[in-house]
Amino acid sequence: MSETGKGLRADKWLWYARFFKTRSLAxxxxxxxxxRLSGQGVVKPHHKVRAGDxxxxxxxxxxxxxxxxxxxERRGPASEAQALYEDLKPPEAESRLPRGTPSATAKIALRDPGTGxxxxxxRRDLDRLREPE
Incomplete structure (x- = not known):
């Protein structure tokens, strides 16, 4: 862990804390x-993040x-990454969509497993279903 007075790039910190798989995604x-950093919008990945933000x-x-x-100082293991932050609003398990369930906005035709x-x-029927109206 580094000093609290210094700052670290926002994209690096998000990557170090393992919120994103790659730094380019962050x-x-x-x-x-x-x-948003303390209520202010951030559009530059090099914006400095400090302890307490x-x-x-x-x-x-x-x-x-x-x-x-x-x-x-580095992207360490998950236990080390969890020590970098405090989650003020943890995600609720009920709000997450179950895996394999299409969202309400997606037009995906479901097929029974094993039907080939x-x-x-x-396929043509599926294409007609997916066409924008």
């Missing part, structure tokens, strides 16, 4: 303006609200 969230950002289907407790590939007629 950088894209910053550049898209989806990261509150970060708000989307992750999967949840909005994460995190307080930065410490800064890191769709026939040409079924």
């Amino acid at each position: 950088s894209k969230v910053c550049q898209a303006g989806k990261l 509150v970060l708000t950002f989307p992750q999967a289907c949840h909005i994460r609200v995190i307080r930065v407790v410490a800064l890191a 590939r769709p026939t040409k007629r079924e």
Whole structure:
């Protein structure tokens, strides 16, 4: 852990804390303006994060609200990463969609397991179903 007076790039800290699998994904969230640092929007991934800052950002289907407790020197194991932050609003298990369930907005035709590939007629029916109206 490094000193609390120093700052660390927002994308690096998000990656070190294991919120994103790659640093480029963390950088894209910053550049898209989806990261808020203590209530202010951040559009540059090099914005400095310090201990005590509150970060708000989307992750999967949840909005994460995190307080930065410490800064890191490297991307360590998960136990080390969890010591870097305090989760102010942990994701609720009930709010998450079950795996394999399509969202309400997606137009996905469900097939029974083991029925094989769709026939040409079924594929055309699926294409008609997916066409924008």
